[in-house]
Amino acid sequence: MNGMQLVKERIRSINDFPIKGIIFRDITTAIKDKEALKEMISFLTEKFKDKNIDYVAAVESRGFIFGSALAANIGAGCILIRKPGKLPAETISEEYALEYGTDKLEMHKDAIEPGKNVIVIDDLLATGGTVNAACKLLTKAGANVKAAAFIIELTELNGRKNLPQNIDVVSMISY
Numbered sequence: 001m002n003g004m005q006l007v008k009e010r011i012r013s014i015n016d017f018p019i020k021g022i023i024f025r026d027i028t029t030a031i032k033d034k035e036a037l038k039e040m041i042s043f044l045t046e047k048f049k050d051k052n053i054d055y056v057a058a059v060e061s062r063g064f065i066f067g068s069a070l071a072a073n074i075g076a077g078c079i080l081i082r083k084p085g086k087l088p089a090e091t092i093s094e095e096y097a098l099e100y101g102t103d104k105l106e107m108h109k110d111a112i113e114p115g116k117n118v119i120v121i122d123d124l125l126a127t128g129g130t131v132n133a134a135c136k137l138l139t140k141a142g143a144n145v146k147a148a149a150f151i152i153e154l155t156e157l158n159g160r161k162n163l164p165q166n167i168d169v170v171s172m173i174s175y
Contacts, residue, residue: 003039008173010036011152025152025175027123031065040066040151043172044121045073051146054116055079059105059134060086062123066151070121079111079118081134092141096133105133107141114142125150125171128162135164 001009010030017024030036044066057079058067064080071078084093084104091106112118120134125148135145145167153159153171160169 003043004172007036007039007043007151011173023175025124025154027062027151030151040172041069041073043151044070044149044170047149047170048119048147049074051119052117053119053146055112055118055143057081057107057112057118057120057134057138057143059120059122059130063121066123066149067121070119070149076119079107079138081105081107081120081137092137094133094137094140096129096136098129103130103133105130105137107137109141112138112141112143116143117146118143119146120148122148122150124152124154125159125169126154126157128157128159131159132162132164135167139164 010033012026012029014024053076055077056067056071058064059081068078090109093104093106095104147168150171153174155174
């Protein structure tokens with residue numbers, strides 16, 4: 001069995017969660033499996049090891065799991081993109097639309113230097129709203145967003161179309 005098959009086999013699918021008609025792809029069952037976790041980190045490392053990346057920007061919360069490991073493997077720093085009120089120093093923020101209302105992401109104002117190359121990482125690409133907001137936040141800070149990376153992509157939700165068109169989008173598994 002190859003790495004992608006192993007990871008896909010370890011992802012639990014839960015019908016009708018959080019609402020009827022939705023199939024929730026639960027990555028926690030893959031993260032707890034040491035071989036699957038190793039495969040996920042290896043996949044990301046292979047994709048970005050020679051791309052001259054200065055920082056990996058990890059989106060709260062499951063992006064943190066992959067972001068720090070990837071950053072360490074490719075010799076980059078790790079930036080945390082958080083929900084409001086979680087960071088202690090001065091922040092910049094980006095608001096984005098949800099199905100009903102809005103939400104916001106924040107990062108420290110001094111998290112990245114202008115001109116640095118960055119990858120945004122999260123566990124799952126659905127509609128793309130959260131990662132698009134993270135890309136806008138990083139661009140506002142002067143970063144060069146080079147790619148967005150995910151373990152899971154829900155292709156029927158067309159999240160790629162909501163991400164900046166000038167970046168690479170990498171996902172390990174598609175549903």
